[in-house]
Amino acid sequence: MTDTVNDQIKNTVTSNDIVLYMKGTPTFPQCGFSSTVVQIFDYLGAKYASVNVLDDSEVRQGIKDFNNWPTVPQVFVKGEFIGGCDIMREMFETGELKTLLVEKNILAS
Amino acid sequence: MAMHADDIIAMIKEALPDAIVELVDLAGDGDHYKAIITSPSFAGLSRIAQHQKVYGALKGKMGGELHALALETKAE
Numbered sequence: 001m002t003d004t005v006n007d008q009i010k011n012t013v014t015s016n017d018i019v020l021y022m023k024g025t026p027t028f029p030q031c032g033f034s035s036t037v038v039q040i041f042d043y044l045g046a047k048y049a050s051v052n053v054l055d056d057s058e059v060r061q062g063i064k065d066f067n068n069w070p071t072v073p074q075v076f077v078k079g080e081f082i083g084g085c086d087i088m089r090e091m092f093e094t095g096e097l098k099t100l101l102v103e104k105n106i107l108a109s
Numbered sequence: 110m111a112m113h114a115d116d117i118i119a120m121i122k123e124a125l126p127d128a129i130v131e132l133v134d135l136a137g138d139g140d141h142y143k144a145i146i147t148s149p150s151f152a153g154l155s156r157i158a159q160h161q162k163v164y165g166a167l168k169g170k171m172g173g174e175l176h177a178l179a180l181e182t183k184a185e
Contacts, residue, residue, distance in 0.1 A: 033177070033179075064172065069157075069160075069161070069164070070164050070169070070171040070172035070173075071171060081157065082157075083157055083160070084160070085179070086160070086179050086180050086181065087156045087157065087160065090156065
């Protein structure tokens, strides 16, 4: 991973409350796992920035190295890596995700 | 591109010998699986760390040869 990609990712995840690295866009997700995460955030009414990794092969590889996490989607909240699709789904189902977003002042309680 | 279910289970068990692994072929195409893994070695770890342990066991096949492996991990 080049430093530039690393810096670019760091910059993106720290300058947005929620960042979703995904395949496709929220309107046209190109993978079922990415689509699931989009639906979760839409359901919660949480605003997020999204990055389509299919647009940039350096970011696509870079995001995997950044978190030592081999798959996309990946979610960041306030700069911290929270997980991929499975963890998002689990946290959504248990209510932890909403609690976290409220605690971080991203969602109103 | 696809991986056999037996190979996936064997790789996870090699790295986590105490694990109980249940594998479901979601689409019947040998490329979309869900694994439910119970291992005492997950105790005290965050979900992220638990999943990273499983990805580590698969030695880079995840995201490559293996496109989709939904994970559910628990300590007991």
